[in-house]
Amino acid sequence: MMGERHIDQPALFYEFSLERHVPSDHLLRSIDRFVDLGDIREQLRPYYSETGRPSIDPELMIRMLIIGYCMGIRSERRLCDEVRLNLAYRWFCRLGLEGTVPDHSTFSKNRHGRFRDSDLLRQLFEATVERCMAEGMVGGEGFAVDASMIKADANRQRSVPGDEGLPDEATGQAVREYLAALDDTAFGAATPVVPKFISLADPAARWTGANGGLAFFAYCTNYLIDLKHAVIMDVEATTAVRQAEVTAQRIMIDRTQERFGIWPERLAADTGYGSAENLAWLVHERGIEPHIPVFDKSARSDGSFARADFPYDHQRDRYTCPAGKELKQYHRTYATPRPGVDKDGFMRYRASKHDCDACSLKPRCCPGQPARKIPRSIHEGARDMAREIAKTDAYVTSRRERKKVEMLFAHLKRILKLDRLRLRGPNGARDEFLLAATAQNLRKLAKLIPMQQLVPAT
Incomplete structure (x- = not known):
């Protein structure tokens, strides 16, 4: 029997609770347990004026950015629309039903100013590492390091030959960051080789064909992970050349020791990190066992003795x-x-x-x-040590566990949709890589630390 026609008759009073309408197994509900932004206002207070109109709550903006990177929402304009409509997103942002969602332009203004000046995004990332350590997810004995190229927001059509350099009329935020990073060993000073092309939109992005396909402008995101549960211990942005990746490895190992007091016993990596100089640095200066294949070109193909x-x-x-x-x-x-x-x-x-x-x-x-x-x-002594380690069962285990960092890069590009940068310049790349690593650590916490069963409201 056909039912009666539904007639919309607005009720005089409504009782609505966001808490009851967010599913207990929703990813954001699980992540929310590990997001502590209670002191963010005090951290940013020196960067706000004491007069003028009240600003947008910085905690709200950070929570929205966490949603964007955890859910693979690449556009901040779209993120604002999603938060406006999605009940779970409103609940995570503490907005309620009547809360106003900020304009997308607010993120750009704060990113170029307060967030970078205060190094807030790195502090946010390190807070997730500390939480992983507190939950017992960091072993601290074995680390792995690797890098992955991410396409820059630049194309071949707006570029000039590398040997010509930037034209005098080139201006913009990305150009200023490029000029400031010319002496940085992670960017301009990483290699004396002149790139084939320089992008006018993002000069610090490197023209590369290292993937074997069509060449493109790119940055590299470098991960240092703990092998126990693949927690990202540090992340660094560099230009897309191998020398810069080795430099980033040293920066991340030293920074992890300084920030968290963790010094790994062994480091797993691919052959790109197996140069004599790098192996000597690991063995003699840091006392770390290199579970790394030795970069060796001494083999001969003509049948003569090697x-x-x-x-x-x-x-x-x-x-x-x-x-x-x-x-x-x-x-x-x-x-x-x-x-x-x-x-x-x-x-x-x-x-x-x-x-x-x-x-x-x-x-x-x-x-x-x-x-x-x-x-x-x-440095042949360090190379010999690496060769001897390569004969052990521990080395075989490290080679297998090293794939965890490659799985993180696959997750970064396929699930979080970070296969192409949206921000330009070295600082833009750092911001995106830090937020993405923060999101991956938070998702890792949510997956491995079970939630207590919520008691339904009566």
């Missing part, structure tokens, strides 16, 4: 060739002692020409040279 075929005697400081002859730095004594290290940080070990001329293995050893030479880095 450097691995020449065992090294640490006590006598010399190599032995497959024929049993010795390779030494010097075969005679000089009146004036020589340093023995070239400008590139290598020591050269040479075989005797007399031995090589009479050797039957010369065609397989040094067919194009009068005698065999072997370069040895001054």
